[in-house]
Amino acid sequence: MNVFITDLATFLPGPPISNQQLDDYLLGADRISTKTRKIILQNNGISTRHYALEPGTGRLTHSNRELTAEAVRALCAQGRCRLDQIACLSCGTASPDQLMPGHASMVHGELGAAPCEINTANGICLSGIMAMKYGAMAVALGLAENAVATGSDLSSSFLRPSFLKPPPNPEAATGTPRHPAFSFEADFLRWMLSDGAGAMLLEKQPAGDGISLRIDWLEIVSQAHHRETCMYAGGVKEEDGSIRGWRQYDHIEEALAQGSFAVKQDARLLNRAVIQALIEESLPPLLAKHDLQPEQVDWFLPHYSSEYFRMPLHDQLAAIDFPIPYEKWFTNLKTKGNTGAASFYIMLAELFASGRLQRGEKIFCFIPESGRFAVGYILLTVV
Numbered sequence: 001m002n003v004f005i006t007d008l009a010t011f012l013p014g015p016p017i018s019n020q021q022l023d024d025y026l027l028g029a030d031r032i033s034t035k036t037r038k039i040i041l042q043n044n045g046i047s048t049r050h051y052a053l054e055p056g057t058g059r060l061t062h063s064n065r066e067l068t069a070e071a072v073r074a075l076c077a078q079g080r081c082r083l084d085q086i087a088c089l090s091c092g093t094a095s096p097d098q099l100m101p102g103h104a105s106m107v108h109g110e111l112g113a114a115p116c117e118i119n120t121a122n123g124i125c126l127s128g129i130m131a132m133k134y135g136a137m138a139v140a141l142g143l144a145e146n147a148v149a150t151g152s153d154l155s156s157s158f159l160r161p162s163f164l165k166p167p168p169n170p171e172a173a174t175g176t177p178r179h180p181a182f183s184f185e186a187d188f189l190r191w192m193l194s195d196g197a198g199a200m201l202l203e204k205q206p207a208g209d210g211i212s213l214r215i216d217w218l219e220i221v222s223q224a225h226h227r228e229t230c231m232y233a234g235g236v237k238e239e240d241g242s243i244r245g246w247r248q249y250d251h252i253e254e255a256l257a258q259g260s261f262a263v264k265q266d267a268r269l270l271n272r273a274v275i276q277a278l279i280e281e282s283l284p285p286l287l288a289k290h291d292l293q294p295e296q297v298d299w300f301l302p303h304y305s306s307e308y309f310r311m312p313l314h315d316q317l318a319a320i321d322f323p324i325p326y327e328k329w330f331t332n333l334k335t336k337g338n339t340g341a342a343s344f345y346i347m348l349a350e351l352f353a354s355g356r357l358q359r360g361e362k363i364f365c366f367i368p369e370s371g372r373f374a375v376g377y378i379l380l381t382v383v
Helices: 019-026 033-043 064-078 103-111 129-142 184-190 253-259 267-280 284-289 307-319 340-352
Strands: 004-011 086-093 117-122 146-154 195-203 213-222 236-237 244-245 299-302 362-369 373-383
Touching: 004 064, 004 184, 004 307, 004 340, 033 184, 033 307, 064 086, 064 146, 086 103, 086 340, 103 117, 103 284, 117 129, 117 236, 117 299, 129 146, 129 195, 129 340, 129 362, 146 340, 195 340, 213 284, 236 307, 253 307, 267 307, 284 373, 299 340, 340 362
Parallel strands: 086 117, 086 146, 299 362
Antiparallel strands: 004 195, 004 213, 146 195, 213 373, 236 244, 362 373
8 A cells, every 4th residue: 555654642531540430430320230330341351441521420521523633633743744734634433523514524623724635434443444544545546645544432422321311201202112221232331432532644655763654455344234233323223133213213202212322232243243254254355365374463453342352353363274372462452441443543552652663563453343243454564
């Protein structure tokens, strides 16, 4: 592709929040939620995370556009590109502040910089990689002198009790509330997700000093053609596996009563299908296409939502004859949490600034999303 990541920056709101402090920010839990929390926290391996929430009140301290703009400002403050020199701004998120306009437009407005091209990538965890690919293609094709790509999520906005509990009288809206908003499917993600933003500078040439990361290839694969929806918001999953979107209801009150706006995860489907769909079915053709061998990989950056998936991922890679030993893995899930579309940016930025990367090393990146099972694979070379 002949495009280089020449700098990275992140923004994580507020102080690190421990598992013991969760009630201060998410405002407590009832008996059912407490039981779910114990199970999830025992398995996900997250010790601290960040929320754009005010402790004690649950009020938001930042919007998503503000989180993203802070990451871009931090990137530009490092000196390789001024705000008014950004040629293309490509932003990915699962949690924009509004339905319209697009997230990139709102971030650009928040930055208040010079005119530039914008692109919004919509999705879940993979939206940050979609934004990165758009920016990289714009630079590679000579359509933009540079690009700033971002991944961000304000997941805490969905995690507050008001988004998880049904209205006082949902029967009045629906008659038969078959999909209560406060359910395991919604509460499961309450103890998994957190807030953050990351930004990267993409250029045609490597930096004159320090390291850069050459993008050797970036592939995105969807398995939605034969997989039902697993993670969703803005709709209800019906018994046949289809999604009924909030606008398909006759009245907004009915959509609210059915819990349409809670973020939900079909945890059983996730456990059953995610490794098979995104490793076994998706990776072998890419390895053959790019003739990548496991011994060529010096660093493996896997974005996974929980330590629960660490061993299944390791074992499935071995099962397709692409074993990567744990000593080559790099993740900061334990300290930064699962920040959705920002996770890859936050993980890569930490490794980039660590001083551990050496010229010629190859970094293999795995970024899945369980929405309807899609995955991004990236190969980078340190230059």
